[in-house]
Every structure is written in C-alpha cells, then in structure tokens.
Amino acid sequence: xxxRFALSSLKSRRKSVLLTFLSLLISISVLLSVEHxxxxxxxxxxxxxxxxxxxxxxxxxxxxxxxxxxxxxGSPTNSISYSSYDMLQNHAQVAWAVPIALGDAHRGYRVxxxxxxxxxxxxxxxxQPLVFSSGGAFAQPLxxxxxxxxxxxxxxxVGDDIVISHGVxxxxxxxxxxxxxxxxxxxxxxGTPVDKTVHVSLQxxxxxxxxxxxxxxxxxxxxxxxxxxxxxxxxxxxxGLNNKFATFTLQRQLNNYKGDRLMAILPGVALAQLxxxxxxxxxxxxxxxxxxxxxxxxxxxxxxxxxMQQREQEIAVLRILxxxxxxxxxxxxxxxxxxxxxxxxxxxxxxFGLFTLFSDTLANHYGxxxxxxxxxxxxxxxxxxxxxxxxxxxxxxxxxxxxxxLHARL
Amino acid sequence: MTAKIPPSSPTQVICVEHLxxxxxxxxxxxxxxxxxxxxxxxxxxxxxSGAGKTTLxxxxxxxxxxxxxxxxxxxxxxxTCRDSQRDKLRAQxxxxxxxxFNLIAHLSVLDNIRLAAYFAKQGKQADEHAFDLLxxxxxxxxxxxxxxxxxxxxxQQRVAIARALINAPELLLVDEPTxxxxxxxxxxxxxxLLNLCEAHNTTVIFVSHDPQLASYFSQKVALQELVTIxxxxxxx
Numbered sequence: 001x002x003x004r005f006a007l008s009s010l011k012s013r014r015k016s017v018l019l020t021f022l023s024l025l026i027s028i029s030v031l032l033s034v035e036h037x038x039x040x041x042x043x044x045x046x047x048x049x050x051x052x053x054x055x056x057x058x059x060x061x062x063x064x065x066x067x068x069x070x071x072x073x074g075s076p077t078n079s080i081s082y083s084s085y086d087m088l089q090n091h092a093q094v095a096w097a098v099p100i101a102l103g104d105a106h107r108g109y110r111v112x113x114x115x116x117x118x119x120x121x122x123x124x125x126x127x128q129p130l131v132f133s134s135g136g137a138f139a140q141p142l143x144x145x146x147x148x149x150x151x152x153x154x155x156x157x158v159g160d161d162i163v164i165s166h167g168v169x170x171x172x173x174x175x176x177x178x179x180x181x182x183x184x185x186x187x188x189x190x191g192t193p194v195d196k197t198v199h200v201s202l203q204x205x206x207x208x209x210x211x212x213x214x215x216x217x218x219x220x221x222x223x224x225x226x227x228x229x230x231x232x233x234x235x236x237x238x239x240g241l242n243n244k245f246a247t248f249t250l251q252r253q254l255n256n257y258k259g260d261r262l263m264a265i266l267p268g269v270a271l272a273q274l275x276x277x278x279x280x281x282x283x284x285x286x287x288x289x290x291x292x293x294x295x296x297x298x299x300x301x302x303x304x305x306x307x308m309q310q311r312e313q314e315i316a317v318l319r320i321l322x323x324x325x326x327x328x329x330x331x332x333x334x335x336x337x338x339x340x341x342x343x344x345x346x347x348x349x350x351x352f353g354l355f356t357l358f359s360d361t362l363a364n365h366y367g368x369x370x371x372x373x374x375x376x377x378x379x380x381x382x383x384x385x386x387x388x389x390x391x392x393x394x395x396x397x398x399x400x401x402x403x404x405x406l407h408a409r410l
Numbered sequence: 411m412t413a414k415i416p417p418s419s420p421t422q423v424i425c426v427e428h429l430x431x432x433x434x435x436x437x438x439x440x441x442x443x444x445x446x447x448x449x450x451x452x453x454x455x456x457x458x459s460g461a462g463k464t465t466l467x468x469x470x471x472x473x474x475x476x477x478x479x480x481x482x483x484x485x486x487x488x489x490t491c492r493d494s495q496r497d498k499l500r501a502q503x504x505x506x507x508x509x510x511f512n513l514i515a516h517l518s519v520l521d522n523i524r525l526a527a528y529f530a531k532q533g534k535q536a537d538e539h540a541f542d543l544l545x546x547x548x549x550x551x552x553x554x555x556x557x558x559x560x561x562x563x564x565x566q567q568r569v570a571i572a573r574a575l576i577n578a579p580e581l582l583l584v585d586e587p588t589x590x591x592x593x594x595x596x597x598x599x600x601x602x603l604l605n606l607c608e609a610h611n612t613t614v615i616f617v618s619h620d621p622q623l624a625s626y627f628s629q630k631v632a633l634q635e636l637v638t639i640x641x642x643x644x645x646x
Contacts, residue, residue, distance in 0.1 A: 012516030322501020322529035
C-alpha cells in the first residue's frame with residue numbers, strides 16, 4: 001500500500017518527476033560509461049601486445065612509436081633502413097625480429113607490411129598467438145591476411161581481391177589499382193587493433209608503389225626474384241629476445257647504434273606510461289561525473305522538498321488516518337527509491353545500448369575495444385553507492401515530512 | 411488493577427480530566443476540567459470561532475497532546491501513551507471528517523478508503539465493506555475507481571464518511587462538514603451521516619457554528635460552558 005501510494009503520488013506529479021528521472025538517468029549513465037570505458041580501456045590497452053620485448057623504430061617519442069606500431073594510430077614520423085632490420089635479425093641476443101611497414105590503407109583500415117613471421121611471433125592478451133579462422137599466411141607478394149573486423153565489416157572471404165590506397169585516410173585519391181591483393185587468410189577475433197588491420201608482405205608494399213611498367217616486369221619475374229625484393233626502408237621492428245635480462249643492454253646498444261638512427265622501447269613500459277597519462281584524465285572525468293551525480297541527487301531532493309508544500313494537506317489526512325510520522329518519512333524515502341532505482345535500471349539499458357551501437361566507432365577511431373556488458377562488479381558497486389546516496393539525500397525532504405507530520409493539524 | 415485505572419466505566423468512549431493545553435508559553439491555555447462521553451451519544455458542539463473548537467478536536471484525535479491532564483479513549487490512556495500507540499489507537503477507533511479536502515486527490519475513491527483500512531491493519535474484507543458503505547451513502551459502484559479529484563464536493567464528503575467509518579470506529583469526529591455544501595446537499599448529507607452512525611451505534615462529536623444543524627441532534631454542548639481560556643500568567 002505504501003508503495004502504491006508513493007507510485008500514485010509520483011504519477012500525480014509526473015512532470016517534475018520525469019525531469020528528475022531524466023537528470024538522474026543522464027548522470028548515472030555518465031558515471032557508468034566513464035567507469036566502464038576506464039576499466040575496458042585499461043584491459044584492451046594492456047592486452048594489445050604481448051611477447052614482444054622491444055619495439056625498434058626511428059627516434060621520436062616512445063608513445064608515438066608505441067601508438068603507430070601497435071595501436072595503428074598516428075603515423076611514423078621517420079623510417080629506419082632495412083639494413084637495421086638485417087642487423088637485428090643477425091644479432092646474437094635476438095630470437096626473432098619482425099619488420100613492419102605502415103602508411104597505406106584499405107577503405108579506412110590500416111595496411112601493415114610485414115613478414116609471415118608476424119603471425120607466429122606477435123602475441124596479444126595473455127601470450128595468446130594469432131589464429132586463422134580461415135585460410136593461412138600470405139606466401140606471394142600480392143597476397144593479404146585480414147583481421148576479423150575487416151572481414152566482417154566489408155564482407156570479405158578468402159580468395160577475394162582488394163585494392164589498397166595510398167595514405168591512411170578512409171577516402172583516398174590514389175589507389176594502387178594495378179596491384180590488387182588476394183586474401184589468403186582471415187584471423188580470428190582478438191579484441192585488439194589486429195582485427196582492424198590488413199596484413200601484406202613487405203614485398204607487396206614495395207611492389208604496389210612501383211610504376212606500372214616496373215610492376216609488370218616484377219610480376220612476370222620468377223617467384224624467387226619476387227621474394228628477394230627488399231624495401232629500402234621500414235617503419236619499425238618488433239623484437240623478441242633469447243634472454244629477457246639482455247633487454248636493457250640491447251636497448252642501450254640500439255639507442256647508440258652508429259649505422260642508423262634507432263630508438264628501442266619496452267612495450268610494457270610505454271604502455272604503463274600511456275596508461276599513467278590516461279589515468280589523470282580519467283580521474284578528472286570520474287570526479288566530474290561524480291559531481292554531476294551529486295547535483296542530480298540534490299535535484300531529486302529539491303523536487304521532493306518542493307512537493308512538501310503542496311502536500312501539507314495530504315500529510316494532515318494521512319496523520320488523521322493513523323499514519324505515524326515515521327510512515328510519512330518512509331513514504332518520501334520510498335518515492336526517492338522508486339525514482340532512483342528506475343533511473344539506475346534505465347541507465348544500464350541506455351549505456352548497454354549505446355556501447356552496442358558505438359563499439360565499432362570507438363574501436364576504429366580510438367583503438368578502444370569496449371564490450372557492451374556494462375554491469376561489471378565495479379559498476380554494480382557504483383550503482384549501490386548511487387542508491388545509498390539517494391537514500392541519504394532523500395532524508396532531507398523526508399525529515400521535513402516527518403516534522404510536518406508532527407505539526408499537522410486538522 | 412482497578413485501583414490504577416481512572417474511574418471510568420467501559421461504556422465511556424472519551425474521558426477527559428484536568429486537561430490543559432497551550433500552543434506555546436505565550437499563548438493562552440485551553441482548560442477543560444472534565445468531560446465524559448458515553449457510548450452512542452451524538453453531540454452537537456457549537457461555539458464562536460476562537461473558542462477552541464479545532465483545538466479540542468485535535469486533542470480528541472490525539473494529534474495534539476495536552477501538557478496537563480489526561481484523555482482516555484475506551485478506558486485506555488490515550489494522551490499519555492507512546493506516539494506510535496496513539497497513532498494505532500487513532501487508526502482503529504477514531505474516524506474523522508473535515509470541512510473539505512478530506513481525500514487524497516491522486517488516489518482513486520476505493521484506494522482512499524483502503525488507505526484508512528491499511529493503517530488500521532484491516533485485511534482484504536475492507537473492500538467488501540467499502541462497497542457496502544458506498545451503497546449506503548448512495549454512491550454508484552463505478553465511482554470507486556474514479557480519482558478522488560474528479561468528484562463533486564458533495565460526493566467527496568460522502569466518500570469521506572465512508573472512509574471515516576470503514577474501520578467501524580467507536581468515535582466519529584466531524585468538523586463543519588457541510589460548510590461547502592448547499593442546503594439540499596447539506597440535508598441529504600446530514601441524514602445519511604446520522605442514519606449510518608445510528609446503525610453502527612457510533613458515538614459522534616459534531617462541531618459546527620451553524621445553528622441550523624443543531625436540530626439534527628438531541629444533545630447540544632456549548633464550548634464556552636465546557637472550556638475556559640486562561641491567559642498566560644506573564645503577559646509582557
């Protein structure tokens with residue numbers, strides 16, 4: 001009966017109740033989203049690369065190198081010579097070295113020139129290797145392996161031909177039409193930027209940039225000559241070491257290497273630095289959403305408080321019918337709870353819907369892989385906190401009702 | 411056991427003794443030395459405004475608590491018991507009809523009546539009883555599901571009677587219920603009210619300043635004869 005009374009009372013004030021509900025809905029959604037993005041981003045960042053001991057590229061900042069080599073964001077400011085890659089491959093401490101060349105795209109998806117070794121050595125998450133969901137690695141220059149999202153979004157299958165464009169934009173004015181690539185393999189989803197990448201061989205990258213005549217000549221040559229084509233420059237090299245203890249020694253060596261201007265970074269350290277940078281932004285966001293939440297709760301309390309004046313008559317009637325002052329207090333708290341709980345539920349649905357809708361955009365533009373499952377343990381705790389806070393703020397009008405109850409007269 | 415209980419027989423609905431009440435220290439106090447109401451009495455209480463009619467009703471309903479003296483309701487201490495106890499006694503044994511605004515506007519007629527039953531901890535049988543009362547008050551069935559705000563004032567006052575009587579209270583307090591009604595509606599209202607109270611043998615205290623209504627009652631009490639207003643001792 002108390003619940004029904006509260007519900008009916010709320011319905012009779014539906015305009016102000018609806019506005020309060022909306023303000024709560026928005027602030028709870030912001031709170032949930034910020035926390036969700038934070039935890040998911042941390043997860044998706046740290047799982048992006050695994051098993052790589054050093055990333056070697058041209059000197060810039062370590063974040064810049066990390067971003068373009070692993071997250072496919074931004075572009076290399078400079079290149080390193082192919083001979084440096086040869087040097088790394090022959091280095092005693094190096095177990096494997098995988099070259100990467102960036103700078104082209106296929107319909108907005110970055111193209112990564114590399115060697116077939118990439119598919120065996122590049123790991124993600126908790127040392128998980130890349131797995132082909134169909135087909136296999138490329139063997140010929142004009143063959144490509146695409147990530148799971150590329151295949152899904154563009155509807156490609158093994159055997160399809162694709163044309164790569166110059167530059168990394170979604171729209172390009174220069175297409176390498178003469179050199180179409182055939183898809184030989186599709187990778188299983190990883191939840192990392194690999195899903196958004198078109199992988200081709202270094203030779204393929206080199207070949208498609210050739211003038212038409214040279215390209216025809218190259219393609220008619222024997223496959224051995226084709227595979228011997230070596231680019232002059234590459235963007236970066238991913239390196240795995242025989243002995244992890246040699247990491248810092250090798251890093252210092254490479255940074256002081258005389259043959260080329262090189263910079264070596266530890267992906268773990270760079271990720272941590274990136275994360276630290278994000279953390280301060282994220283703390284600010286969290287604080288702001290907390291404040292927005294608080295102001296919404298005060299709005300709820302204000303709405304209920306304002307209604308107290310209209311309700312003096314109602315309170316007198318309830319008192320006469322035998323309602324105790326405590327019952328009146330409970331009535332207001334129940335009203336606040338109804339609004340807050342329904343706002344919590346609605347914002348769960350809203351954020352779930354939004355993340356389902358925009359997960360692709362987030363992944364494409366920001367490299368953030370966010371799952372739509374918003375109800376994480378942390379968010380459950382946050383929601384519980386919101387409910388408790390609404391209980392507390394609703395005590396302000398509730399105590400008013402209690403006092404009114406004590407002083408109500410016929 | 412009998413020694414402790416004030417000298418009131420079980421037939422007494424209300425027994426007031428040495429009651430004194432003031433809204434605050436500077437306000438004049440309301441003094442009622444003794445008043446007993448027997449079961450089944452129907453009393454017309456009249457007096458000029460400012461004589462303390464409303465104060466007396468609030469005291470009898472247990473909304474106000476006297477600073478001195480006692481009120482017993484059905485031989486039970488009413489003014490001296492705990493607040494929660496008093497709320498419960500009020501819910502179960504006292505019905506009240508006001509001048510106007512008796513009903514919760516956003517609830518249906520039936521829910522308004524159910525609310526009274528809920529606070530008196532009545533079970534499901536309340537609904538049946540409610541329809542029975544609505545019939546006796548010549549209100550059609552369909553009105554039960556209407557929102558209270560859609561009713562005319564005359565209908566609202568009749569629903570207020572139904573609500574006041576749903577718990578079969580021993581005491582009905584009525585405060586100028588006809589002030590917003592025209593003469594015809596007033597007569598209909600009065601006869602419905604008194605017939606129902608007679609049928610249930612309900613004790614009624616009817617407060618009004620309208621002498622025309624006095625004819626409905628055999629027992630009339632002038633408030634001035636009952637109550638003295640004492641000025642505060644230290645007038646500044």
